Amino acid sequence: MRIKGLIIFLVVLLQSVISYAQQTDSTAAAQPDSLPRRRVYVRPSAAALLLDSVAHAEQARQQFVSDSLSMVYVKTPDTLRRNLFLDSMFKAYLYKGNNGFLTRPGGTKKGILREGSGRRTRDQWVIVIITALLVYMSLLNRIMSKDISNVLQAFYNNRILSQVSKEENLLNSWTFVGLFLLFGLTFGLFLYQLTAYFEIYYRISGIQLFLSFALLIIVLFALKLFVLRFIGFVFNVNRLVGEYISILYLTYFNITFVFLPVSLCISLLAASYIPYVLVVALLLVVVIFIWQYLRSSVNIISSFRFHKFYLFTYLCALEICPILILVKALKS
Secondary structure (H helix, E strand, O other), rough: HHHHHHHHHHHHHHHHHHHHHHHHHHHHHHHOOOOOOOOOOOOOOOOHHHHHHHHHHHHHHHHHHHHHHHHHHHOOOOOOOOHHHHHHHHHHOOOOOOOOOOOOOOOOOOOOOOOOOOOOOOOOOOOOHHHHHHHHHHHHHHHOOOHHHHHOOOOHHHHHHHHHHOOOOOOOOHHHHHHHHHHHHHHHHHHHHHHHOOOOOOOOOOOOHHHHHHHHHHHHHHHHHHHHHHHHHHHOOHHHHHHHHHHHHHHHHHEEEEEEHHHHHHHOOHHHHHHHHHHHHHHHHHHHHHHHHHHHHHHHHHHHHOOHHHHHHHHHHHHHHHHHHHHHHHOO
């Protein structure tokens, strides 16, 4: 009986311990730990401290460089500070020389290295037009050699001039039409070359501008001859006007034989020689005009007595004024 009672006592005690342990575990799980946890500090090593110092130094250097670069664009640069980049560029590429002559570093005094300049090209069709005009003039000389010879000789021979003025057969022949067309084309080409040389530009260019100049010259001078004929008819001085018109178209045709070689020289010679060619051409044209107008004035004054103011008015209205208008139109 005693053994059974001891066993029962042990079993009850074991159950009580087990129930108490379960109750304690549930209470601990339900309530969080109120005690603070201890933090564990690990002391860094010397290598880690060195790397951190290097990183901080690099970051400070970058900040310093960025601040200094930003100050360059804010503050005025120091004038006493040497610019090493410019010094290196001057040392490598600056031209130096003696006696005012520039020589490239490392080169000789007789070097062929020079400063270049752009080459201005000319229109290729101009030489084709000049060749066509030369062929056209040769055909006129071949077919109408007698009339062409009279035009040239009338410039200095008064007898032939008076014969041409009295007969007036040249004005009504195909020779006049051929030479007048040659005059218009040659003078138009000369004007086109002048505009190209002085770099005067219009809305049209090229061969269209050349044809426009030629057509304008032909129309203007034909209109001038028509106005002179009308004046002679109104004032009943047809013979006087006929002689003057003969002198005019002989002057124009002689000028044609000047402008054609001048245009050829302008198209073939270098640009540096063109001013000399223009001066020579201007002198020849002035001589031709003065010579022809002196001859015409002497013939008119000797034949008809009138006030000299009328001659001056005519020269200003129909000779000088159209030339000035043409020059003004070309410049605008």
